[in-house]
Amino acid sequence: MFKGIVGSWLLVGSLFLVVMLAIGLFFGSVLGGNVLALMGAGLVVFLGGVGSIVGVGVTGEKAAGMTAEDPDKFGRLLLLQALPGTQGIYGFLVGFLALVKMNAFAGVMSLNLEQGWQVFFACIPAAVSCLISALYQARVSLAGMDIVAKNPEESGKAMILSAMVETYAVLGLLASILLIMFAVKI
Numbered sequence: 001m002f003k004g005i006v007g008s009w010l011l012v013g014s015l016f017l018v019v020m021l022a023i024g025l026f027f028g029s030v031l032g033g034n035v036l037a038l039m040g041a042g043l044v045v046f047l048g049g050v051g052s053i054v055g056v057g058v059t060g061e062k063a064a065g066m067t068a069e070d071p072d073k074f075g076r077l078l079l080l081q082a083l084p085g086t087q088g089i090y091g092f093l094v095g096f097l098a099l100v101k102m103n104a105f106a107g108v109m110s111l112n113l114e115q116g117w118q119v120f121f122a123c124i125p126a127a128v129s130c131l132i133s134a135l136y137q138a139r140v141s142l143a144g145m146d147i148v149a150k151n152p153e154e155s156g157k158a159m160i161l162s163a164m165v166e167t168y169a170v171l172g173l174l175a176s177i178l179l180i181m182f183a184v185k186i
Contacts, residue, residue: 006135009054013047013131017124024120033116034102034109040120041098044127044176048091051134055084059141066149076148076155080141083162087130087137090173094126097180115186122179129172137165 020043024036063077098119102109111119144158 005054005058006139009050009135010132013050013128016047017043017127024117028113028116033111033113036113036116037098037102037109037111037119038104040116040123041095041102043120044091044098044123044130045095046091047127048094048130048134049088051131052085052088052091055087055134055138055141056081059084059138059145062142062145066145070149073148073152076152077145079155079159080144080148080162083141083159083166084134084138086166087134087169090126090169091130094123094173094176094180097177098123101180101184101186103186111186115184118184118186119180122176122184124176125172125179126169126176127172129175130169133165133169133172137162137169140165 020039024031024039028036059081063074063081066077067074099105102111102119140162141158144155144162147158148155
């Protein structure tokens with residue numbers, strides 16, 4: 001089930017999510033609502049970032065090798081490499097919105113336990129979808145680089161295939177934004 005670099009990082013992300021949930025469940029009443037909410041914001045930034053780091057890293061390795069063979073393909077390959085990086089931006093955006101909703105920048109965070117759980121769970125759709133989407137988008141981008149190697153003029157098709165995977169990260173982003181903005185009652 002979990003094989004290769006994608007499987008390894010999916011496992012790491014899943015374990016991290018389970019550990020955060022366990023900490024919240026067992027120590028939530030001690031930690032308080034502020035900490036739970038901050039854990040949710042941190043979780044979405046972390047998982048989105050990990051997915052993007054791994055995705056951009058593995059695609060960058062292949063793009064570098066292909067560019068060494070044919071420097072004219074650099075621009076087309078760079079676009080395919082950059083695509084898995086957007087999920088880290090989505091995670092950062094959701095984390096930032098969660099902090100704004102918590103009044104963290106005003107320094108007056110006073111969330112009760114229920115509000116902390118609301119923020120935590122509002123961050124999960126983006127956290128999970130960004131991690132998974134970035135890792136699988138990297139795989140599709142790698143395959144798209146093979147298209148560029150054989151037919152550079154078909155790079156647009158490779159980008160469309162890769163962008164299709166991102167659709168689900170965007171849906172997770174939208175779900176988390178809507179939950180934070182309209183469902184979390186602070």
